[in-house]
Amino acid sequence: MSLPPPPLPAAADPATEEPVAPVVPGAPVVKQTERPHPLTPFIRGWLVFVAIVLGWSRELIPDGSDDGFEAGDLARVLPYLGGLVLLAALVGFVSWYFTRFVIDDDELRLETGAVFKSSKKVLFERLQSVDIIQPLAARMFGLAELRIEVGAGDSTLRLRYLGRARAARLREYLLARAHGRRDRLDDASLALPASAFTDLSAADVPLITVSPQRLVLGFLASTEWLVTLGFLVVALVVSSVYGVVAVALPGLIPLVIGAVSVVGRRVVSMYNFTLSESPRGLRVTRGLTNLTSQSVPVDRIQGVKTSQPLLWRPFGWYRVDVDIVGYAGGDSENNGSSATSVLLPVATAAELAMAVDRVLPGFALGGIELHAVPRRARWVRWYDFWTLRYGWNERALVTEHGWLTHVRDVVPHAKTQSVRIEQGPLQRRLRLADVHCDTPRGPVDVVAHQLDTAVARELALSQLDRARAARAADRERATSGPDRSADDGLLAAFGTDRSQLLGSGGESEVFALPDPERVLRLYRAQPAEALAVATQLQALYRSWAGVPLAVEVPSTHEVGQRAGRAHAVDRRFSGRSFSGWLATAAPDERRQALLSFLDAVATLPALPSPVPGFARLVGPDALRPYDSLVELLDAMLAGPVQRSREVLERDVPDVARVWQQLHADLAGRQVAPVLVHGDVCPPNAYLSQGPDGPVVTGIGDFSPHTMHADPLLDLTGAVAFLELETYPGAAEDAAWLTSVVLARFGASPVAGGDLARWIGVYRRFYGFYFSDTAAVEPATYAWCVRQLRA
Amino acid sequence: MDDLFAPPAYTWQRLSPRYRSLRRLTTLLVAPLLFTVPALLVGLLTGLWWISAVLWGLAAVIVVVRFGLVERTWRAWGYVEREDDLYITHGVLYRSLVAVPYGRMQLVEVGSGPLERAFGLATVTMKTASPETNATIPGLPPEEAARLRDRLTELGEAHASGL
Numbered sequence: 001m002s003l004p005p006p007p008l009p010a011a012a013d014p015a016t017e018e019p020v021a022p023v024v025p026g027a028p029v030v031k032q033t034e035r036p037h038p039l040t041p042f043i044r045g046w047l048v049f050v051a052i053v054l055g056w057s058r059e060l061i062p063d064g065s066d067d068g069f070e071a072g073d074l075a076r077v078l079p080y081l082g083g084l085v086l087l088a089a090l091v092g093f094v095s096w097y098f099t100r101f102v103i104d105d106d107e108l109r110l111e112t113g114a115v116f117k118s119s120k121k122v123l124f125e126r127l128q129s130v131d132i133i134q135p136l137a138a139r140m141f142g143l144a145e146l147r148i149e150v151g152a153g154d155s156t157l158r159l160r161y162l163g164r165a166r167a168a169r170l171r172e173y174l175l176a177r178a179h180g181r182r183d184r185l186d187d188a189s190l191a192l193p194a195s196a197f198t199d200l201s202a203a204d205v206p207l208i209t210v211s212p213q214r215l216v217l218g219f220l221a222s223t224e225w226l227v228t229l230g231f232l233v234v235a236l237v238v239s240s241v242y243g244v245v246a247v248a249l250p251g252l253i254p255l256v257i258g259a260v261s262v263v264g265r266r267v268v269s270m271y272n273f274t275l276s277e278s279p280r281g282l283r284v285t286r287g288l289t290n291l292t293s294q295s296v297p298v299d300r301i302q303g304v305k306t307s308q309p310l311l312w313r314p315f316g317w318y319r320v321d322v323d324i325v326g327y328a329g330g331d332s333e334n335n336g337s338s339a340t341s342v343l344l345p346v347a348t349a350a351e352l353a354m355a356v357d358r359v360l361p362g363f364a365l366g367g368i369e370l371h372a373v374p375r376r377a378r379w380v381r382w383y384d385f386w387t388l389r390y391g392w393n394e395r396a397l398v399t400e401h402g403w404l405t406h407v408r409d410v411v412p413h414a415k416t417q418s419v420r421i422e423q424g425p426l427q428r429r430l431r432l433a434d435v436h437c438d439t440p441r442g443p444v445d446v447v448a449h450q451l452d453t454a455v456a457r458e459l460a461l462s463q464l465d466r467a468r469a470a471r472a473a474d475r476e477r478a479t480s481g482p483d484r485s486a487d488d489g490l491l492a493a494f495g496t497d498r499s500q501l502l503g504s505g506g507e508s509e510v511f512a513l514p515d516p517e518r519v520l521r522l523y524r525a526q527p528a529e530a531l532a533v534a535t536q537l538q539a540l541y542r543s544w545a546g547v548p549l550a551v552e553v554p555s556t557h558e559v560g561q562r563a564g565r566a567h568a569v570d571r572r573f574s575g576r577s578f579s580g581w582l583a584t585a586a587p588d589e590r591r592q593a594l595l596s597f598l599d600a601v602a603t604l605p606a607l608p609s610p611v612p613g614f615a616r617l618v619g620p621d622a623l624r625p626y627d628s629l630v631e632l633l634d635a636m637l638a639g640p641v642q643r644s645r646e647v648l649e650r651d652v653p654d655v656a657r658v659w660q661q662l663h664a665d666l667a668g669r670q671v672a673p674v675l676v677h678g679d680v681c682p683p684n685a686y687l688s689q690g691p692d693g694p695v696v697t698g699i700g701d702f703s704p705h706t707m708h709a710d711p712l713l714d715l716t717g718a719v720a721f722l723e724l725e726t727y728p729g730a731a732e733d734a735a736w737l738t739s740v741v742l743a744r745f746g747a748s749p750v751a752g753g754d755l756a757r758w759i760g761v762y763r764r765f766y767g768f769y770f771s772d773t774a775a776v777e778p779a780t781y782a783w784c785v786r787q788l789r790a
Numbered sequence: 791m792d793d794l795f796a797p798p799a800y801t802w803q804r805l806s807p808r809y810r811s812l813r814r815l816t817t818l819l820v821a822p823l824l825f826t827v828p829a830l831l832v833g834l835l836t837g838l839w840w841i842s843a844v845l846w847g848l849a850a851v852i853v854v855v856r857f858g859l860v861e862r863t864w865r866a867w868g869y870v871e872r873e874d875d876l877y878i879t880h881g882v883l884y885r886s887l888v889a890v891p892y893g894r895m896q897l898v899e900v901g902s903g904p905l906e907r908a909f910g911l912a913t914v915t916m917k918t919a920s921p922e923t924n925a926t927i928p929g930l931p932p933e934e935a936a937r938l939r940d941r942l943t944e945l946g947e948a949h950a951s952g953l
Contacts, residue, residue: 325919417894417920421794421887428885433794438920453794464875464889471893 033100033111039141040096040161045089046137052081101159103170108148110157120157122150127178128300128325130171134164134291146170175281175295204283205782207358208344208351210273214317218346219266221311223405228259270345275355277778282358284343296343298359300325303411303444304343306352310404318352320344322359323442341443354650356410363395365410370400376430377450390435390448390459395470397437397463399448409446411439413470419460423453435460490562494520494569503577503683507533507703516572518557523566529620530566534559536618537702538568544607551600552686552698553607573698575688582682583727589694590729594722594737597685597696598744601718604699605674609708614673619704629673629710630666636707637768644771647781652788658764665761669710671750676713678705681721705769711750715741716762724783763787795879795887802868802879809929810864812909817856825849869927874949876916876942878925890925893949894918898942900935914938 098114108122128149138144143161150157162170219225232255239248271288282296302323312318320343344355356365370391377385389400397416400408420436427433433456437446448459491497491511500512502519508530511520523530538556545555558569578597582590609617613625614632626632641648641659648655677684677699686698707713719741722734738759746755767787774781796802826849829842862882869878875891897917906912906928912935916925930938 416891417918418888418890418923418925420889420922420924421885423794423885425883436922438918438922440919441921457794460887460889464891467891468874 033102035100036096036159037143037161037163038096039143041089041092043135043137043141043143043161044092044095045085047135048088049081049085050137052084103173108157108174110159122148122157124174124177126150127174129295129297130174130178131292131294132164132167132171133293134287136289139289139291144168148174171295179281204276204278205778205785206274206276208275208347208355210270210344210346212271214346215267215270215273218312218315218317218319219263221309221315222266223309223311225262225266226311228255228262231255232259266345270342273342273345275344277358277782294340296322296359297324301359302415302442303409303439303446304356304360305410305444306356306408307402308406310406312346313406316349317346318344318349320347320352320355321443323439323444325440357650360396360410360412363410363412364393365396365398368393368396368398370398373450374432374452377432379430380424380426380432381450385450388449390451392459392463392466394466397446397448397466399446401447401449409444411437411444411446413463413466414474415439416463416467419463419467421456421460432456435463437463490522490565490567491520493562496520510570512572513569519570519572521568521570523568525566527561527566531559531561532620533618533704534566534568536622540610540617540702540706543610547607549606550603551696552700554700554702570700573686573700575686575697577683578685578687578696579682579725581687581694582725582730585694587729590733591736593687593694593696594733595740596694597682598718598737598740600685600696600699601677601680601714604677604680604714605711607675609673609675611708612673613708615708616704617675617706617708618702622704628667629669629671630663632707632709633666633765634663637765640770640772641768644768644774647774648768648771648785648788651785655788658788659768662761662764662768666765669752669758669761671710671712671752673708674711676707676709676711677702678707678713678717679703679721680714680717682725710762712752712755712758713762713765715745716759717766719759720763720766720787724780726779760790763790795885800870800872800877802870805864805867805927805929806911806931806934807864808909808911808931809867810860812905812911812929813860813864814857816905817853817860821849821852821856822846864929867927867929871938871941876925878927886924888923888925890916890918890923891949892942892945894923895942895946898939898946900939902932902935912936914942916942 094114095112098112098117100111102109108124108127109119110122111117111119131147131149133145133147134143135145138161142164144164144167145161146159146167148157148159159167159170232252235248235252235255236245239245239252245252268288269290269292270286273284273286276283276285278295282298283293284296285291285293302325305321305323307319307321308317321341322343324341343359344351347355353366357363368391370389373385373388373390375385377388381388384401384403387401387403387406389398391398392413394413396410396412398408398410400406417438417440420438421433422436423433427450431453432450433453435448435451435456437448439446448456451459491500494511495514496511498511502510502512507525508521508523511522513520521534523534525533534556537554538559541553541555544553552571552573554573555571556568557571560567578593581593585593609615611617611623611625614627614629615625616622616632616636621635626635652658679701680699684699684701685696686700687694688697689695690697719734719738722737723731725733741759742755745751752758764787767784770780771784771788773784825845829845832845833839833842859882863880866882866885867880869876874893875889877887877889879885879887895916895918899915899917900912901915902912910931911929912932913926913928914930914935915927917923918925927938
């Protein structure tokens with residue numbers, strides 16, 4: 001029996017304690033637990049101090065009564081104040097001392113309490129969301145609170161406070177586990193440095209940012225603020241006209257506090273609002289003083305509400321809220337530090353469409369025909385009968401109402417809880433009825449008001465059928481993935497199992513075999529299609545068998561099909577994944593290895609091609625000759641761009657111009673074709689320890705990206721794909737490697753006179769070529785968008 | 791008129807007649823009890839017994855009106871177990887029809903207060919993730935309530951789907 005690996009290298013966090021090893025062999029393993037950051041009691045004491053000062057300052061405002069504090073009294077209360085703060089700090093210290101938590105590969109457990117001990121253990125699958133909250137005081141010390149929502153809002157774990165980097169890392173890990181991925185905590189891909197000001201990490205792509213000007217202007221024009229302000233002004237005017245301001249002050253103060261809290265809720269806590277796409281889903285970061293970073297679990301959204309105050313109409317602005325199970329339970333929007341249902345505080349029509357499309361993908365809400373209600377509804381809803389609308393398509397039900405604030409509610413049919421028809425006595429005389437579509441607690445409230453009775457009945461009864469159909473369709477989507485149990489049988493037949501997984505990519509998974517020279521590759525695609533690819537690769541590798549090359553290239557021993565999956569038995573590369581090594585290597589070692597990676601890539605053109613002209617070498621239309629480079633690359637791009645057209649038009653402002661420019665550039669390129677890997681990135685390279693340090697000794701994973709074309713494609717890939725590595729400094733390494741390439745190959749005949757320009761051209765080519773990854777690899781897609789926006 | 795609230799191609803299951811008796815009893819008890827306390831207080835403290843008389847008169851009117859409505863209220867209740875969902879209707883002035891898919895039920899409760907027990911009645915309540923779902927069937931014989939609970943739980947499991 002041995003200890004589980006420590007969650008992190010001990011140096012990473014001062015609060016990490018030495019592991020307690022079991023003394024008696026065979027005794028139960030004592031897990032390594034840790035305490036929150038030692039500054040925690042200090043910060044909690046400080047928060048109490050601030051609360052007291054704020055409370056007292058309210059008393060110090062002269063309010064017309066003479067029992068208020070005089071400034072001179074302050075000296076008397078100061079000792080008490082100090083005592084209270086000390087007490088708070090002491091309580092904070094005790095609470096900190098007895099708080100311990102474990103987050104490792106097996107469990108998430110939190111233990112608290114000095115007298116009444118409590119231990120909470122959470123199943124990773126039950127995690128709803130993991131948010132990071134940084135109150136100003138904690139933020140100044142680089143600390144953050146990790147707030148973990150479990151189940152349907154019935155329980156919240158709060159880890160106060162952790163180092164910011166540690167909190168970010170734990171969040172990434174927990175979210176990965178919540179999504180059913182068995183990442184390990186020491187996995188380097190989790191190390192995403194976050195910015196102290198926005199909490200956006202390197203891998204996050206901001207989708208929508210709300211500018212402070214728009215936020216403030218939108219706030220000033222919002223109905224909520226105008227009503228609050230109106231009350232305040234009327235109260236002030238009335239009381240000053242009657243000369244009773246001093247007497248009315250105690251009544252006015254709550255109004256002022258109300259107004260201030262509206263400002264706090266709508267401006268301060270929404271400041272710098274950013275909706276971004278992170279590798280683990282949609283994320284909201286916001287706040288001027290308290291910084292909150294909150295994940296939005298898209299699959300748990302129960303409904304979407306769009307509202308537009310009257311005065312926002314000229315600006316074309318909207319506010320978007322979502323119903324998320326569990327978020328409304330302890331709704332305390334007002335303290336500005338907890339989860340809110342706000343998806344966008346102020347958004348333009350284009351941003352609204354983009355966000356709604358992101359949270360309800362494929363719902364085609366724009367195509368829904370909205371129906372008005374009968375005119376006789378004016379007798380019941382005289383104040384807004386002309387604004388009532390309802391409509392639906394096969395995915396969602398939509399209702400609208402209101403003119404002071406126009407509200408549009410959308411509920412996906414699959415999220416319908418129950419349906420009600422309600423009718424009051426007046427409605428009964430007018431043959432009208434309301435149809436309610438019940439959703440979990442939250443801002444969304446879908447009610448089709450004042451429908452004709454026949455329509456109401458039809459809508460309500462058919463809504464249940466639509467809900468049933470939509471749920472069945474959702475289940476279909478959820479279960480259509482490959483069958484895992486069949487895989488296990490297949491792996492067993494080869495004498496291996498899932499724990500032997502060496503790596504997995506978009507096309508295949510690779511498992512170690514008992515034979516140390518070989519690996520098993522399982523293709524993800526349809527067996528017929530994957531079998532064709534594997535066979536073509538086998539032939540290609542065979543044609544390279546006798547070529548003397550400084551680096552290892554793959555070879556395939558066997559290709560077959562079993563249990564509905566195509567597989568291949570490949571040669572096992574010596575060395576380890578270059579990508580995994582980069583994440584842990586020292587910077588100077590890294591650069592040495594990157595040079596050898598560049599050397600390895602530069603040897604690939606020596607590999608022979610089965611055809612003389614421009615062609616793809618693997619895939620459905622392999623070996624088909626193209627007359628020119630631009631024709632080949634155009635054919636390569638056709639598929640991906642067709643799939644990604646919609647998202648690209650959304651995310652790249654002038655994508656048509658970029659596309660034409662790329663074609664014009666490629667048409668002007670004169671080059672003799674050579675063998676091109678097409679996807680030379682660190683995950684596809686292998687590294688061994690040579691006598692003079694680490695050396696890249698193998699390039700694997702040739703695929704349908706492989707072609708006979710311009711050698712600059714692989715040179716560009718070698719530097720550009722390095723940016724997709726997640727270790728800190730990857731971007732600097734990529735820039736450095738680019739300068740090496742420019743210096744080494746700038747004068748070579750293949751450089752075409754201006755190497756930097758051609759690298760730019762091929763960056764844009766790859767930007768289009770991998771742009772259909774938005775749904776599966778958001779980080780890759782974000783990289784693509786950056787290439788195309790450049 | 792009742793087309794709006796009729797179940798499609800099914801007939802309503804009605805509540806037990808004993809529920810009607812229970813409602814009559816509560817109608818007779820609740821309003822007089824509620825009004826007697828303030829009436830006595832006013833009369834004893836201020837001596838203005840005419841106010842007490844007005845209050846008692848009001849209570850009598852309420853009892854008469856509600857007593858007349860008991861029959862209609864009782865008849866307005868109905869539920870039907872369909873293949874995939876449960877329909878419940880109730881209300882005379884404010885009418886309501888609620889349809890709950892079995893797969894959405896998170897909890898089925900059977901409750902019976904002391905008065906209900908005296909009349910041999912029980913109430914079945916169904917909960918979904920939505921607090922607005924108002925699916926309660928009062929006035930069922932206990933064996934019917936138990937049967938309904940077991941059947942709904944069973945159907946709920948068979949149709950269950952995540953949120």
